[in-house]
Amino acid sequence: MSAIAASSLPQVSARRRWTDRVMRGSLVAATLLALVPLILILYFLLKRGLSAWTSSGFFTSDPTGSFFGNPGGIRSAILGSLEMVLLASLIAIPIGIGVALYLTEYGKDSWFANTVRYFVDVMTGVPSIMFGLFIYIVLVTSHFGGGSTAWKGSVALSLLMLPIVVRSAEVVLLLVPSSLREAALALGAPRWRVISRVVLPTAAPGLVTGSLLAVARGMGETAPLLFTVTFAFGLTFNLGSLMNSLPVQIYNDIQSPRSVIVNRAWGAGLTLVAIVLVLNIIARFIASRSRRA
Amino acid sequence: MNTPETTSKEQTDMSTAGGPSPERAQAAPEAARPGSVTGKAGHGVKLQDLNAYYGAQHAIKNVTIDFPPNEVTALIGPSGSGKSTVVRCINRMHEEIPGARAEGCVMLDELDVYAPNVDVTAVRRLIGMVFQKPNPFPTMSIFDNVAAGLRLTGTRSSDLRQLVERSLQSVGLWDEVKDRLNEPGIGLSGGQQQRLCIARTVAIEPEVILMDEPASALDPISTLKIEELIDELKERYTIVIVTHNMQQAARVANSTVFMLEGEVIEHDETNKMFTNPSDERTERYVTGKFG
Numbered sequence: 399m400s401a402i403a404a405s406s407l408p409q410v411s412a413r414r415r416w417t418d419r420v421m422r423g424s425l426v427a428a429t430l431l432a433l434v435p436l437i438l439i440l441y442f443l444l445k446r447g448l449s450a451w452t453s454s455g456f457f458t459s460d461p462t463g464s465f466f467g468n469p470g471g472i473r474s475a476i477l478g479s480l481e482m483v484l485l486a487s488l489i490a491i492p493i494g495i496g497v498a499l500y501l502t503e504y505g506k507d508s509w510f511a512n513t514v515r516y517f518v519d520v521m522t523g524v525p526s527i528m529f530g531l532f533i534y535i536v537l538v539t540s541h542f543g544g545g546s547t548a549w550k551g552s553v554a555l556s557l558l559m560l561p562i563v564v565r566s567a568e569v570v571l572l573l574v575p576s577s578l579r580e581a582a583l584a585l586g587a588p589r590w591r592v593i594s595r596v597v598l599p600t601a602a603p604g605l606v607t608g609s610l611l612a613v614a615r616g617m618g619e620t621a622p623l624l625f626t627v628t629f630a631f632g633l634t635f636n637l638g639s640l641m642n643s644l645p646v647q648i649y650n651d652i653q654s655p656r657s658v659i660v661n662r663a664w665g666a667g668l669t670l671v672a673i674v675l676v677l678n679i680i681a682r683f684i685a686s687r688s689r690r691a
Numbered sequence: 692m693n694t695p696e697t698t699s700k701e702q703t704d705m706s707t708a709g710g711p712s713p714e715r716a717q718a719a720p721e722a723a724r725p726g727s728v729t730g731k732a733g734h735g736v737k738l739q740d741l742n743a744y745y746g747a748q749h750a751i752k753n754v755t756i757d758f759p760p761n762e763v764t765a766l767i768g769p770s771g772s773g774k775s776t777v778v779r780c781i782n783r784m785h786e787e788i789p790g791a792r793a794e795g796c797v798m799l800d801e802l803d804v805y806a807p808n809v810d811v812t813a814v815r816r817l818i819g820m821v822f823q824k825p826n827p828f829p830t831m832s833i834f835d836n837v838a839a840g841l842r843l844t845g846t847r848s849s850d851l852r853q854l855v856e857r858s859l860q861s862v863g864l865w866d867e868v869k870d871r872l873n874e875p876g877i878g879l880s881g882g883q884q885q886r887l888c889i890a891r892t893v894a895i896e897p898e899v900i901l902m903d904e905p906a907s908a909l910d911p912i913s914t915l916k917i918e919e920l921i922d923e924l925k926e927r928y929t930i931v932i933v934t935h936n937m938q939q940a941a942r943v944a945n946s947t948v949f950m951l952e953g954e955v956i957e958h959d960e961t962n963k964m965f966t967n968p969s970d971e972r973t974e975r976y977v978t979g980k981f982g
Contacts, residue, residue, distance in 0.1 A: 506789055577826040581888070584784055585895055586816035587843035595843055599830040 450665025494563025566608025882913025
């Protein structure tokens with residue numbers, strides 16, 4: 399038997415080498431192509447948004463609504479968005495975690511639990527404007543507690559956030575080892591204490607992460623707010639009145655013929671992206687910390 | 692630990708109904724010591740025609756076993772022979788698995804564990820359980836892990852600190868952890884974690900302790916410590932231990948049960964089981980011919 403040398407191995411054909419190079423090249427090209435719009439968005443956001451950020455009173459004044467003269471800033475939009483998303487979170491997160499607890503701890507593989515899971519999945523895919531339309535028809539046109547109000551926008555946002563919270567919470571709760579539930583049950587703990595003292599604390603970091611991602615998603619939605627809250631200029635903390643919000647202000651400003659106001663839309667857009675980015679970073683931070691623990 | 696717990700009605704009933712019967716004492720004279728050094732009379736467990744199912748699968752077939760008080764009884768047998776299922780039926784953990792059910796009779800002294808008016812959480816407080824893999828609660832400190840049993844059952848204790856100390860001492864862990872009681876329980880080594888889990892079980896002051904292969908995930912030294920601990924614990928508790936390790940059964944158990952395919956093949960004193968078993972299948976198993 400002769401020793402193994404390079405010449406004894408089958409040779410890679412020139413055609414094979416060429417195909418490899420072409421395919422690799424086209425995969426890299428596709429990746430670069432996908433990056434182009436992303437980089438352009440960030441470029442324009444930063445270029446035009448930062449110039450708006452530096453204009454005087456951008457974060458400290460409300461939009462004036464006057465076409466000529468000083469257009470004002472976006473204070474009411476930022477605070478309005480935060481208020482409405484906060485209320486939406488107060489609705490969606492407890493209900494969503496409750497649904498997820500039912501699915502993992504009680505419903506398990508029953509037909510009812512599986513039906514709920516199916517509809518939660520369907521809800522995840524419903525276009526956000528449908529939630530806006532639904533609340534518009536059910537709560538706004540019926541004039542239940544007034545016409546368009548901020549809290550109705552929060553309800554529409556919470557409908558959008560609910561399936562995200564349920565899905566992420568269910569995944570996290572399923573990650574809690576069943577050995578911990580068994581340990582608690584074997585100590586004679588009733589199921590509600592097993593859930594409140596063992597399952598929820600163990601899953602807490604993951605639940606926070608999933609909820610923050612849902613909050614970030616809710617922050618950026620325009621469609622659920624368009625018909626339900628519409629628009630306002632001034633700052634208000636009354637959830638029963640009209641309210642300004644970042645997405646809707648962008649939607650309005652970008653249609654203005656005046657470049658200062660269009661620039662304000664870019665500034666608001668950059669603000670929105672920054673808030674969502676911060677929420678995502680916090681969520682990732684909490685998730686990575688809990689993985690290490 | 693010397694006075695019987697009186698947190699639940701059943702427990703009070705148990706303490707008054709307790710005490711090993713004379714024929715049990717005769718069957719194992721060296722182990723049954725009612726009112727001995729520690730002053731605690733043990734409580735026996737009897738299984739009568741127990742059948743357990745996972746869905747359609749018949750896992751336990753007409754099992755009848757008598758676990759005498761203050762003795763260690765070992766369950767041995769090949770994988771899938773139903774040893775773990777038997778112990779999980781004793782404290783009704785079996786029914787936590789979806790689709791699983793059990794029929795027949797499990798008696799703790801005079802208490803029928805499966806009687807319709809029996810509260811399952813009260814049963815589990817009387818019959819503690821230690822699992823194969825150490826499973827301390829990861830969000831809790833060492834102290835909180837031992838106290839978890841009381842907090843999870845809503846039991847008020849006037850002196851929690853003392854109870855935690857006593858429980859840790861009874862598993863020989865106190866000196867190792869007394870300076871870091873507030874550190875997380877999962878920071879301990881595997882063997883320490885398992886002793887922590889035993890302390891957690893001891894802290895609820897059960898009458899019976901079930902152990903499902905408690906040392907199979909541990910190193911030899913930790914295993915030895917657990918075995919010594921079992922020997923001490925039988926002074927106060929009736930112990931049922933599932934094990935894959937026949938030497939372990941020979942070392943710790945007063946009597947041994949050999950199971951095969953969901954049935955009890957033989958139940959006798961440990962010495963006889965390993966030297967002169969009556970059934971040919973037991974002999975083949977303990978000599979390592981199969982399983």
